[in-house]
Amino acid sequence: MNRLKMPVWSLAGGLILLQMILVAIIVHGESLTFDEGDHIFAGYMMWHSGDYGLNPEHPPLVKLVATLPLLQEKLWVPPLQQRMFKTEAYRDGRDFLERNDGPKHRLLFRMRRAAGVFAVGLSVMVFLMGSTFFGESAGLLALLLVVFEPNVLANSDLVTTDMGVACFFLATIYCFYRYARQPSVIRLLLTGLAAGLTLSAKHSGILLAPMLLGLMLVEVACAEPGRRKRTAGTLLGGFAAIVVLAVVVLWAFYGFRYAARPAGLAMNPTLSEYAAPLKGMNSWMIGHLAHWRLLPESYLLGMTDIHYAAQQYPIFLLGHDYPHGVWWYFPVALSIKTTLGLIGLVVLAGIALISRRLSQGRELAYLVVPGAIYLGVAILSGMNIGTRHVLFLYPLAALLAAAGLTALARQNRRWIWIGGGLVACHVVSALAVFPAEMAYANEAWGGTANTHKYLSDSSVDWAQQLPHVKQWVDAHPGEECWFAYSAYPDLRPQAYGIPCHPLPTAHTGGEILPVDVPETIHGNLLLSADDLEACDWPSDQLNIFERFRRMPMAEQIDHSVFVYHGDFDVHEAAALGAVQKSQILLRKKRPAEALVAAEKAVALQPQNVLTQTALGDAQTALGDKNSAQAAYALALAAAHRLEADAQPLFVPDLEQKLHP
Known part of the structure; x- marks a missing residue:
């Protein structure tokens, strides 16, 4: 890579600073999302007592980094009750944050800023990859697109694992590119470290294996005929070393300890009990990895949980509930959640490629091969609960778009006007809904106010709306209200000073509601998007709020809570x-x-x-x-x-x- 000039770095730094400001504004107005309390409590207990058995669904890296600001705090810890590990982490996480932080979220904001390091890392990697692969202009343009990408903005500072794994996927691919171009021990060690951080961020990090193998084939194909065997041998040896280094890094985040929980505590259920229903290759793999203790017990529990989650999640898509994932979910979701400007720029990249104006074949392969593998696995996975699960595709799309536009502009300056218009559309579309980026949908689908008609869960409603609901309640003092909140009782509106009576949802089966629901309610009815569309039910017929989908709503709160005024028959909810x-x-x-x-x-x-x-x-x-x-x-x-x-x-x- 040519040494980047100081003005270029200054522009990149300014864009990243702007991104940090935008993200800080977004997360300062959001309550805990559904999974954050779970992750935070698990991370704190890892530091506090070396307990990796709370939230084994995700590896430790992001949780440990996010909870660093808590290490100097004297905090109350809820007593563990040996419940099923998911229930334990979610309910204790709720109690932990309600008791120690409260609705002002002083600690939560600090933890979210700590987790924001991964968003900064992602932006830095986009700039470096773009500049190295396609030139400084492409690097800056790709960074600009990422900074104003709604899905990236929505997930940047959350204490969740999606941004972390996206960051380290990019870092590993970039490091491997540099190693493949000029092998050295330092570059090999950096690639192994980046791969280990990817594995330690999220279980989907294991997709690095097919990605790197695919890129090895690209490198062998691009090598001179007389050097292909030597190139293949070097890269195979490097790949083996990367695997070993990555696994060592993964073990380090578990303290080089196999047992998920410290002495005196047992998993509920145990790994053998949890994995017992597995069949075929899944059972054989988990069993042998556990028998030989090749990976930590907590990590293996997470791998097992992924298998069940992919089979058990009901989804909502294009107005209908399904009991399982469907292959067309991510293509449709991406068409809804991606700005029309970015879609247009990717189309321009296709034009540049077909017309051979974009000629960096090796570098393009480093975008297309990992992206195709990741999207292909996502389509087949069944985990259809939000575009955050394919967040990694957005920086790849930004890099591809930037490469295409700069290549076309070099040939004909008129492309600058077309591309500039699309970039402007991208930025304006993102800022038009700011700070409600979580519920973003592009204009072709009716915009953010209509996202809930097509998608659910973290694409619209991840339980982030409570500060805005509190503002609504304060503006309607003394009025009766009933609230179907998608995260209750794992998160409680009452902790934010919201006095509405809770309505039953798919998630309220663990606790008896404090008030029996009457057949008719009078006053204000608040429905979160997930419950209006019944995304957690496997059938449209089980939607207890089906009639409200056809009724005009009085107000929208944060594009994901809908308000109805009047007298309502709710016998299905009762x-x-x-x-x-x-x-x-x-x-x-x-x-x-x-x-x-x-x-x-x-x-x-x-x-x-x-x-x-x-x-x-x-x-x-x-x-x-x-x-x-x-x-x-x-x-x-x-x-x-x-x-x-x-x-x-x-x-x-x-x-x-x-x-x-």
């Missing part, structure tokens, strides 16, 4: 609340009370699979098998009325209950 109450009472060995709640649910929704199942379960617990069989038969009939791909989630279990 029924779900009664179902969940019955299930909790059964777990507490109080079947008579459970039966009362289940009978109430059935009275409200007699043709519902959940209400009839709850009634049958309560009657079975009381020994009334004949009545239970009748309830299960009605539940089975209701299950058969669901969409075909949702029926397997209910029918086999009900048939087993009917014919034990």
Whole structure:
């Protein structure tokens, strides 16, 4: 790489500083997102007691960095209760932050700024890669596109793992490029270190293996015919060394200890129990890695959890709920969440490539090969809960767009006007919704106010809206309100001074609601986007707020909480609340009370699979098998009325209950 001039670095530094300011404004107005409390508590306990068994779904790196500001604080730690590891981390994380931080988020803001180092690192890598691959102008343009990319802005300072892994993916690819061009021990060590940091940021870091192997093939193909064997041998040896170095770095973040939890604490469930349902290659791989202790126990628990998560997540896409992922999710989601300006610039890059004005084939391969592998795996994964899972694609797209535009501009200056217009569209579109970048959608899909009609979860509503809801409540003093909040009870609006009564959702099955939901409510109804669209339910028919999708809303809060005024029939919500109450009472060995709640649910929704199942379960617990069989038969009939791909989630279990 040619030495970059000081004015170029100054411009790059100014853009990165601007990015930091924009991100600080965004996160200062957001409450905890769904996963942050979980990550923060897990990270603090790693520092506090070497406990890697809380939130093993993600490796330690981001959590450790984010919680560095807590090390000098004297904080209350909730007593561990040996619950299932996810429940333990989410609920203790909630209590930990409510007690030690509160709604002003003094500590949270500091932790988010610490986590922001990965966004800065990503921007630096984009600038370096662009300048090295395609020249200084391309490097600056790519950086500009990333700084104003809505998805990058939305995820930059959150205490989550997506930005960290995207940063280190880029770093590893860049380091490997430099190593492949001019092998040396220092460059090999840097590549191994970057690969280890990628593995330590998120489990998807293992995709580095096929990415680097694909890039090795590119390097061999680009080598002179007489040097290809030597190049292949050098790169294979380097790849083996990178793998070893990366695994050593990964072990270092777990303190070179196999056990997930310190002495005296056990995993719930254990790795063997959690992995028992795995079949085939997945079972063989996890079993042998655990037997030979080749990877830390906590990391293996995370790998196991990924397999289940990919199968179990219901999704919402283009107005419909699905019980599982669909292959077209990410192509559609990217078309919605990407600015039209960036899409247009990528099209220009395609024109530059086809017309052979963009001729850096090796460098383009370092963008296209990793991007294609990553997108291909994402499409097949089933984890369809937000574009944050493909955040890595956005810096690659920015680099590709910058390369294409600068190549075209060198041939004909008129392309500058076209490309400049698209860059302006990109920036203006991002700033037009600022600071609500989480819910961004481009203008072709109706803009940010309509994102919830097509996508859900972290693409719209990641539970980040509570400060804005509090402002709304303060502007309506003394008014009655009911709130379906997507993260309750793992996060509680009451902790922010929001007095609204909670409504049942897919996530409220673990705690009895403080107030029974009446059949009709009067006043204000607040629905978070995830609950309005029922993204956590496997069937449209189970959406208890379906009628509100067709009703005009009075207000939008942060483009992800919707306000309705008046008197509303909510008997479906009342029924779900009664179902969940019955299930909790059964777990507490109080079947008579459970039966009362289940009978109430059935009275409200007699043709519902959940209400009839709850009634049958309560009657079975009381020994009334004949009545239970009748309830299960009605539940089975209701299950058969669901969409075909949702029926397997209910029918086999009900048939087993009917014919034990």
